[in-house]
Amino acid sequence: MAGTSRDAARARTAQRILDAAREEFAAHGYKGATVRAIAEKAGVHPSLVMQHHGTKERLFASAARLPADDEQAAAEHVSDVLGARLDDLPPQTRALMRSMLTSPEAERAMRDHLDRRVLNLSASLEGDDAETRALLAVCGILGLTVARHFLKLEAFERISDDDLAAAASARFLTGKAGD
Structure with missing residues (x-):
């Protein structure tokens, strides 16, 4: 049960980061958006952005992708x-x-x-x-x-x-x- 709530919390954090990234990329473009600004908007430490999404490039690709089957x-x-x-x-x-x-x-x-x-x-x-x-x-x-x-x-x-x-x-x- 503890694993489930930890997984759920991790998923919520990843989603907050992704939502913040979409806003930052939309407002400032790829070059203008920073990992630090994305982390601040998501309310997390910048290292968590990288932990969840790897690189700025991968985060951008995820942020630009439409949700599947929606x-x-x-x-x-x-x-x-x-x-x-x-x-x-x-x-x-x-x-x-x-x-x-x-x-x-x-x-x-x-x-x-x-x-x-x-x-x-x-x-x-x-x-x-x-x-x-x-x-x-x-x-x-x-x-x-x-x-x-x-x-x-x-x-x-x-x-x-x-x-x-x-x-x-x-x-x-x-x-x-x-x-």
């Missing part, structure tokens, strides 16, 4: 990404997208990024078609980004970002149109 988390993630892609693009994203069809390095960087997004999203989806739906979501968001920011389709002027994000989220993750 359709709600996947839907929220897709909605967040859509919202971000409908807003102005950061200069580095705009440069990468402009260059991905003409530069082998940019093409490779974009492909690697999108492959990781498909794997991450598909792990959160249930069903035999999880990878297919994840692929469609990632490709659909890429297409929306290109159509909005580079081709500047006129329909974007008539459809609200909220309506577009809701409909796209429902379509990408379930294959059904939103209500």
Whole structure:
């Protein structure tokens, strides 16, 4: 019984560290977030961060990963990404997208990024078609980004970002149109 409560306490500590890491990475990026700040936010000694997650790189990978088999988390993630892609693009994203069809390095960087997004999203989806739906979501968001920011389709002027994000989220993750 004592092992169970110790295991539960360890799991809660690991989760607090992971939650704190997500906040710190979101606020400061990988380079700006520090193990010390993550530990402080989680209310633990910095050595516990390393004990639970090994390295800053592994902690970042865990923090960036969506929860497994959690359709709600996947839907929220897709909605967040859509919202971000409908807003102005950061200069580095705009440069990468402009260059991905003409530069082998940019093409490779974009492909690697999108492959990781498909794997991450598909792990959160249930069903035999999880990878297919994840692929469609990632490709659909890429297409929306290109159509909005580079081709500047006129329909974007008539459809609200909220309506577009809701409909796209429902379509990408379930294959059904939103209500």
